[in-house]
Amino acid sequence: MRAARLHGPGDLRIETVPEPTPGPGEVVLSIAAALSCATDVKSVRRGHPSIASYPSPLGHEFAGVLEAVGPGVEHLRPGDATFCANSAPCGECFQCRRGRESLCEDLLYLLGGFGERLLVPERIVRTNLFLLPRGLDLRLAPLAEPLACALHALDAVEISPGEAVAVVGGGSLGLMLCALAATAGGLPIVVDPHDERLAHALGFGAAETIRAERGPADVAAVKALTAGRGAPVVFEAVGRPDTWELAVAMACPGGTVNLFGGCVRGTTFVVPTERVHYDEVTLLGTYHHAPRYLVQALELLAQGRWPWRELCGPAIGLDELADALAGRLGRHPKFTVVPSGAPGNVANVGGRTTSTRTAP
């Protein structure tokens, strides 16, 4: 079968690799769709905590149909349409016992969405592999991974109905945070330099948009929309130290800033001491997801209240992946990678699913 493998920074190849066979507790997933995102762009450029060694598979937002199930897998059968998360916590370590599964000391990552088939290890089958809820199709389901990260971010702050929520960055995660903040009754203000993203933001519940200059003018613009105070909740969804600093400046006294966008390791940012002490601004961060957020994300996608499909980007084949991640197919980091011969239309039948294959 064919799969993408990263041989080192900047060296992504599509190769023929052995067909996987499921062992006890394992399943083989036939990938229907895998989404690329900014994390993949970063992974190719400079690596990522989930990449243990090279060559490494790639692709962490994916869904598919079960091709085969190993001995001992009782609750699933071949043909089931499923969403599979890119990790599973151990459930037993210090952090898992405290309910902080995203900090699991033995978090098991699974990469390999960019390929025709994928062997899913026993722990992920047991913890983080889900039958698709009724009404959710396979091409949209991979969004459950980033949406679960956004739900985790929302869970860490308190949004009061009618209050402003500034979202710095209007990429796909910024737009998800915007939609979730609006769902919670907040009034999202999306701050981004690109007009087309700001136009999308209105479809995801933004009450206001600000054409970002990525400087003090952005802070002034948020204050102008919040009676000079700043926003009670701010999300940073860019992942740069300079935008982290702007996000901290945008919070009102007593506000909370979720520094959600991951910066390059080893970087630092500067916080004026009075923001934390005299202004009582709370700074926090959230990383990754946990099983409970994945369940919520799948339900939210199935409900279809927001135009989630707009976040999936254009469909491409595996052979176009390297060009897509290098920015040669446009600035958008989000593409839907559909391997040839991928499972196609899937419909729920009596709580189970049937699928048909697309022509190779």
Ligand SMILES: [Zn+2]
């Ligand atoms: Zn991602």
Ligand SMILES: [Zn+2]
């Ligand atoms: Zn753990």
